[in-house]
Amino acid sequence: MAKPELTRSTGRRKTSIAQIRLVPQGAGKITINGKPLEDYFRGYGRQVHEVSAPLRTEGAGGYDAFVKVEGGGITGQAQAVRHGIARALAKLDTGFKKTMRKEGWLTRDPRMVERKKPGQPKARKRFQYSKR
Numbered sequence: 001m002a003k004p005e006l007t008r009s010t011g012r013r014k015t016s017i018a019q020i021r022l023v024p025q026g027a028g029k030i031t032i033n034g035k036p037l038e039d040y041f042r043g044y045g046r047q048v049h050e051v052s053a054p055l056r057t058e059g060a061g062g063y064d065a066f067v068k069v070e071g072g073g074i075t076g077q078a079q080a081v082r083h084g085i086a087r088a089l090a091k092l093d094t095g096f097k098k099t100m101r102k103e104g105w106l107t108r109d110p111r112m113v114e115r116k117k118p119g120q121p122k123a124r125k126r127f128q129y130s131k132r
Contacts, residue, residue: 007091011084013109016072020084022092026064028055032081033068047078054086057099063089083108 007022030037030052041047055061065085069077086105090097100106114123121127 007088009084009088009091011080011082011087013079013083014072014076014112016069016076016080018067018069018077018080018084020081020088021066022085022088023064023066024062026062028052028061028063030055030065030067030081030085041074041078044074044078047074051078051081051085053103054082054089054100054105057089057096057103059093060089060096079109 005024007020009020009022011018011020032040032051037048037051041051055063055065065088067081067084069081071077072080082105086100086103090100090106097106116123119127
């Protein structure tokens with residue numbers, strides 16, 4: 001029996017990096033760092049909804065996603081996983097690619113944390129100025 005073909009992809013957001021393995025003939029389950037999606041983002045309903053959105057598009061429910069994610073916080077990790085799943089689906093079919101592009105899930109969000117500057121307490125904050 002032939003082994004189902006895997007699709008690999010990477011998603012990024014801020015300092016989070018998600019490595020995705022998409023397995024066909026699945027039930028639409030997402031496993032993140034060895035835990036089910038709902039357990040990994042326990043108490044963060046919006047993130048669960050956001051991560052699973054690409055697999056809820058028409059025709060994409062027949063894949064299971066195995067994810068390794070590291071770095072960043074909850075929101076950054078969730079968006080990195082969503083980005084990676086969307087990229088993996090786009091690799092499979094041009095129909096998926098059009099849908100993912102329309103939703104904006106294939107675009108890598110370039111915003112990063114601005115670095116702290118010397119002579120200032122934070123990136124943009126200044127020390128209080130006193131004229132006299």
